[in-house]
Amino acid sequence: MASGKLATAPRVPPVETVHRSRFISVDGMRTHYLEAGEGPPLVLLHSGEFGGCAELSWEYLIPKLAPHFRVIAPDWLGFGKTAKIHDFDGKRARMLSHMARFVEVMAIDRAHFVGNSMGATFLLQMASGQPCALPIDRLVAISGGGFMPENEERRRLIDYDGTEEAMADLLAAMFEQPVWHLDPDYVRRRHALSNAPGAWEAVAAARFRSPQAPSRAEFGQADHTPYELIVVPTLVIAGDRDRLRFPGFAPELAARIANGEAAVLADCGHCPNIERADAVADLILEFLARDRSARAPEPPKAVASGSPEHRPRLTA
Template sequence: MTTRTELPAMQEYVLDVSGKEIFVAETGDGPPVVLLHGGGPGASGVANYARNIAELAKRYRVIVPDLPGYGRSTKGVDAADPFGYLADALRGALDRLGLDRAHLVGNSYGGACALRLALDTPDRVDRMVLMGPGGIGTTRALPTRGLNSLLNYYSGDGPSRLKLERFIRQYLVFNAADVPDSVIDARYRDSVDPEVVAAPPLTRPSGPNALRTLWRMDFTRDERLSRLPVPTLVLWGAADQVNRPSGGRMLAERLPNCDLYLVANTGHWVQFERADLFNRVCADFLAGRR
């Protein structure tokens, strides 16, 4: 049974990064750890890590931004290079915080952001924890049903609470009953923000450069992966229906300093579904205890 921990008091502020507003909440003291949320409809930083922040803050300075396009940050993402856009925004946020280096923890879209930043500027990352990251083998197989559900949320008849609940309960987690209605209600409210509806932050690549964008978003085609020195822990739910668990093996085979942990009876949201396990393993790995 997952322990539900109350959120600690958090300092909140907004950073100006190249004219974009990046909302940040933080708490704790120690080495800096940046928690990067996933890209599902209505996602935001603190909400995605509600079961982890208090425990990690016992050892670390926990920094939780809303990625561009989400929460209280500026809406809109460069559809031609979304992972690069997110990584640039995060790097700018680290600059504004005066952090030369930090640990990065990223789930799904946030994991892709962390990995892209590490590939572009490995000197900025101490250690990295990735949970079912996006962009792993995405051009080597058709999208999963879960990913299609996510990408189709704003298309067709548009967003609805029913579509969001179906995505979360059917595809995002292993045990649908573990997600309270209040989580779905809050995410739905954020997902229909008019600014978000006008510029959804995660969409299916389209247009004449769609193929180029898809290849750019597949890290297994990036030759830099095999030379990345950053110590990395990959946690992947064995029952993930959004990003295939086989992506974990791809990363373990290509990254020269990577540990892989497949988590049984767990879907795409490892840090939420298996919070106790995640908090312990993540904190120990970041401290150098493997």
């Protein structure tokens, strides 16, 4: 190079580790969770990509939320350090029932819940159930719910073959800023977690199909979740460059929820909780601190946006 210096690879922001790693048995299934802080309980439900786990989804948010809440971030059944169990008779139902039992075993009578991607989708589905399977006070859904198109970016996630190159492609589909797939240490870390014993198999098993079963794509299907039945205050957060969802999905989804509102972050992909953690923390803290006696918000009429230098506002 002209300067005589070697180019340095981009590096993701450093992590302040404040959480503690814990294990508990839920109906005989070893279940891992992270815990930090004191105060009202706040449960964080992580995303479902290969290698997905509580630590990766929430490591940037936990230090910002822990001064205000007792943060509890479990690994879903089949993910992270939780038992690698896959129910071929009903994967989704088994995961949801396990999570509901985790909350019960942890003696959580009432809590705020935040989910990202798969975690947000499952959280919204449980909140729409009658009765709801979780003791939800307020709900924050980050890049989850609504129609999930099957496109090129989605194929990068589904077709992950366990190599570092494929992990970099997966991260490029999830994030808008290139640092997340160009930092070699971050890619290697993600790659190692995706290849922990049983981790790849537990996620890939969802795509196994009997030769006798009718062909059916996992994504690109109509979303039949009855969002109108959700009664708890709900904030939907999205990135305006999320290529795993259609543009504008967040305010459209929030409009179907009686106490729903949306916030859309500029220059951000599918994981604002990682890519724009400061802005997301501000949104969550403001939303959860809101006076319960305040008037319920109207359905959203506009999209909130902001540059990385400016805090986004909520729309209602």
